[in-house]
Amino acid sequence: MLELSIIWVGILLVSLLFASFSGKTAAVGAAAAEGVQQAVEFCLSVGGMICLWSGLMEVMRRSGLTARLSRLLRPVLLRLFPGAGARAETLDALSMNVSANLLGLGNAATAAGLRAAREMARAADGTVASDELCRLVVLNTASIQLLPVTIAAVRESAGAAVPYDILPAVWITSLCSVTAGLLAAALLRRVWR
Numbered sequence: 001m002l003e004l005s006i007i008w009v010g011i012l013l014v015s016l017l018f019a020s021f022s023g024k025t026a027a028v029g030a031a032a033a034e035g036v037q038q039a040v041e042f043c044l045s046v047g048g049m050i051c052l053w054s055g056l057m058e059v060m061r062r063s064g065l066t067a068r069l070s071r072l073l074r075p076v077l078l079r080l081f082p083g084a085g086a087r088a089e090t091l092d093a094l095s096m097n098v099s100a101n102l103l104g105l106g107n108a109a110t111a112a113g114l115r116a117a118r119e120m121a122r123a124a125d126g127t128v129a130s131d132e133l134c135r136l137v138v139l140n141t142a143s144i145q146l147l148p149v150t151i152a153a154v155r156e157s158a159g160a161a162v163p164y165d166i167l168p169a170v171w172i173t174s175l176c177s178v179t180a181g182l183l184a185a186a187l188l189r190r191v192w193r
Helices: 002-022 025-063 065-080 082-086 088-102 106-123 131-142 149-157 167-192
Strands: none
Touching: 002 025, 025 065, 025 088, 025 106, 025 149, 065 082, 065 088, 065 131, 082 088, 082 106, 082 131, 088 106, 088 131, 106 131, 131 167
């Protein structure tokens, strides 16, 4: 972390030096002020969208909709994570994680993913990550999405006329990345053993 701070301070000092030598300190100051304004607007718009969808996920959880979604996802999840069927908490956390990822809510998916990983680690011996835990990490990294809410919010804040026109590309790349990740995990599991 210290190294990153040193790099940022160095970049700032070099840019200020070049601005003072070229006589463009006013332009650098104006650009910095404009950048700060754009960063704040961006954070507020994306943060608002994340809050909205995270709240929706909480409403879904409290209304029992996620339990129904869990039952719907149960056959797929039990096939991918056979050990998760032994513990209801693990299966619930997995279904919340997968549901949030399908909606493109990476931030909302993180808490459920960590809870599922913790439950899986308790079931394992604790010294080595189990195959199921590795598979969970692969699925979260590949992040299959049906509705990329966060990306659409970023596109909308950047001025895209139709933020969701990327859906076909997102579906194809999500499917390809998840398939490649699961195949790689299966291959490495066989090679590693």
